[in-house]
Amino acid sequence: MNGFVINSFEFCRLGEHREGALTLTDLPRLAKEVASAAPLHWVVQGGIDQFGYPRLDLTVTGSVELSCQRCLTPFSFAIASASTLILAKDEQELDSIDAVLEDDELDVILGSKEFNLIELIEDEALLALPLAPKHATCPDAATLEALKSAAKPSPFAVLKNLK
Ligand SMILES: [Zn+2]
Numbered sequence: 001m002n003g004f005v006i007n008s009f010e011f012c013r014l015g016e017h018r019e020g021a022l023t024l025t026d027l028p029r030l031a032k033e034v035a036s037a038a039p040l041h042w043v044v045q046g047g048i049d050q051f052g053y054p055r056l057d058l059t060v061t062g063s064v065e066l067s068c069q070r071c072l073t074p075f076s077f078a079i080a081s082a083s084t085l086i087l088a089k090d091e092q093e094l095d096s097i098d099a100v101l102e103d104d105e106l107d108v109i110l111g112s113k114e115f116n117l118i119e120l121i122e123d124e125a126l127l128a129l130p131l132a133p134k135h136a137t138c139p140d141a142a143t144l145e146a147l148k149s150a151a152k153p154s155p156f157a158v159l160k161n162l163k
Contacts, residue, residue, distance in 0.1 A: 012054030087111030
């Protein structure tokens with residue numbers, strides 16, 4: 001696990017790059033939210049933004065199984081998440097960067113010399129999950145609908161009764 005702890009400021013300054021795959025065993029908070037998951041692929045790229053602040057570009061992709069809130073059967077959800085994070089040295093700098101950057105696409109977080117990439121990746125995956133996971137059309141509901149419409153009287157029978 002120690003390979004995931006980086007000096008985030010140096011990582012950005014040197015424009016370093018890391019990538020890998022994580023399973024639910026490595027991501028206990030995500031494991032609570034999803035039924036199962038294929039290994040999540042992640043990429044972290046360090047750099048310096050236009051204002052000279054350290055920035056991390058993070059992408060997390062993969063497929064997880066969620067439980068549908070309507071019919072309680074599993075359905076698969078594709079995580080494809082990308083974020084740009086600006087690193088602040090301390091709380092004070094965090095507030096001042098937040099004020100300068102009016103871009104909602106960017107998040108300002110506290111950087112650290114012992115920065116845990118796994119936590120960052122797990123946060124990103126958690127934020128990508130839908131708040132209320134549901135099938136667009138639940139398989140069970142679809143079956144029910146089919147049965148209901150089959151039980152309806154045919155339009156011809158209705159017409160016949162009107163006459
Ligand atoms: Zn469903």
